Each structure stands twice: as structure tokens, then as C-alpha cells.
Amino acid sequence: MNAIELLCKARKAKKEARSEIPLHHALEVRMQERGWKIVYYGDEAGNRKLASVGLSDFSKDIKSFAFRSNTSKVIAIDSRMPAKNRRHALAHEIGHIDLKHDLAHLTSGDEKDAERFARLICTDGTIFKRIAIYLFCILCLGFGIYGSVCIAATDDPNIQQIDVSASPAVNADEVVHFTASGEKYHRPYCSAIKGRSSFATSIEDAEKNGLEPCQMCHPDIN
Incomplete structure (x- = not known):
């Protein structure tokens, strides 16, 4: 899976x-x-x-x-x-x-x-997100099936900003982002995910997995 x-x-x-x-x-x-x-x-x-x-x-x-x-x-x-x-x-x-x-x-x-x-x-909320990001990065590097995983800059000085790239499987225009705890998918520039950890995927995969478009950055879809 x-x-x-x-x-x-x-x-x-x-x-x-x-x-x-x-x-x-x-x-x-x-x-x-x-x-x-x-x-x-x-x-x-x-x-x-x-x-x-x-x-x-x-x-x-x-x-x-x-x-x-x-x-x-x-x-x-x-x-x-x-x-x-x-x-x-x-x-x-x-x-x-x-x-x-x-x-x-x-x-x-x-x-x-x-x-x-x-x-x-079996992890608490904060660790849940960090482990999810870690696993996702490992899988991306191992299988090369998604464009990128971005850990956005945060106020926590112990968390380093990271940009992990893998073999692209989607066109840039189709790439959207979602957070580990969110229900929406967003365009990369959306203010709703600014400064937050996020995953990149295609609109098709996002919708297939139950995510809905953000009303702020996808008004044309809503």
C-alpha cells in the first residue's frame, strides 16, 4: 500500500x-x-x-x-x-x-x-505527525512515486527545514499539499498550510483518499 x-x-x-x-x-x-x-x-x-x-x-x-x-x-x-x-x-x-x-x-x-x-x-499527536513525515520520506526515497515531501519552516529551532525530492510522478500543475491532521488539500502557496509540515501528492490521489479542496486556494473547484 x-x-x-x-x-x-x-x-x-x-x-x-x-x-x-x-x-x-x-x-x-x-x-x-x-x-x-x-x-x-x-x-x-x-x-x-x-x-x-x-x-x-x-x-x-x-x-x-x-x-x-x-x-x-x-x-x-x-x-x-x-x-x-x-x-x-x-x-x-x-x-x-x-x-x-x-x-x-x-x-x-x-x-x-x-x-x-x-x-x-500508538503515538501522541505531535509524534504522530513527525513519524508520519519520516515514514513518508523513507517511502518516497525508496519507491520514487511522489514528487516531494516538504517539512515547512516552523518556530521550533530544533526542527530543520527539509526538502526531499524523489522521481516526479505528476505534473507540477497537479501537485497539491495536505497536512497530517487536515481534511483538505491545498495549493503550495496556500496560507492555510504556511509554516506547517505538509505532504505533496496529486489532486487525483488526494481526492481518492478522501481529502477535499481548500476553499481558500481552490475557489474554482468549490
Whole structure:
């Protein structure tokens, strides 16, 4: 999955999780509302729950997994892990689900995407943005599929202005920018993103991933 799609899906999942309760519980509620059963195994009660849905054998050698059939949808987590690890494992399995992986035939690429997804989910807002920018830069350099990633100048003296370029895949006229937390895409000169970290992509990809045009710099579209 390309970097923009992964970032947008992780951001959507985090936004849908209820912010007034701890992230771990918010993720549980979000998935339960979508029909998924969360099972913590490793103690007698949890093992019984897992056995009741016929999944005891799955838990012998792994710390977490997601299972879907015509009759059940289960996310199972080893309760003996530390709380931080349980939260990360839950986010990892949610990544497989939200990224629409084939749960019965996961590939190494699927695992890498789910791991990136989990890392984005399990960070606070500021770190979330910085990690997202870092991952996006790495993917751009590795695959050369997007024009550029710009980390705009900020008031923080510890953050250096960076301009990372990769092989262009879109015409300059089609390039727009979006922020890690925004819902709109902007032209490069838009005052709404001035001094803020932003990603560059095409209008087509921005709209495909649910972003809407900024009314300030795209009045012709609105």
C-alpha cells in the first residue's frame, strides 16, 4: 500500500476512536461497534472464550491474530504481554483489517504495512505527525512515486527545514499539499498550510483518499 493511503487510513482510525477514553479502550470500542469480538487469552477465562469460537490452536505460537469467517470476527491478544505491547498488538491487527488484508494469507508486505499502521496509531499527536513525515520520506526515497515531501519552516529551532525530492510522478500543475491532521488539500502557496509540515501528492490521489479542496486556494473547484 502506498504511503498516502496508509497514512490516511491510520489517521481515520485514530480519529474514529473516542478521544475521551484511553486509546486502547477506544480502539476496542471502535472495533466492537463494527462487529468484532476482542478476546484476551492466556488465562483460564480468556482461553475458554477462545475455545468457544474454536480458535485455541491459533494462539499457541503467536501473540496476537485476527480471524474472520462467515460466522465470526475475532481479534485475539495475549493478555500476558505488558499493556503497551497489548495496545500495539491490537493496533497491528486493526491495521490488517482496515487495510483490507487477506487474513488467511498474510504476506510479509502486509505485516510491514500493519506494523507501520500500528506505530502511527500508538503515538501522541505531535509524534504522530513527525513519524508520519519520516515514514513518508523513507517511502518516497525508496519507491520514487511522489514528487516531494516538504517539512515547512516552523518556530521550533530544533526542527530543520527539509526538502526531499524523489522521481516526479505528476505534473507540477497537479501537485497539491495536505497536512497530517487536515481534511483538505491545498495549493503550495496556500496560507492555510504556511509554516506547517505538509505532504505533496496529486489532486487525483488526494481526492481518492478522501481529502477535499481548500476553499481558500481552490475557489474554482468549490
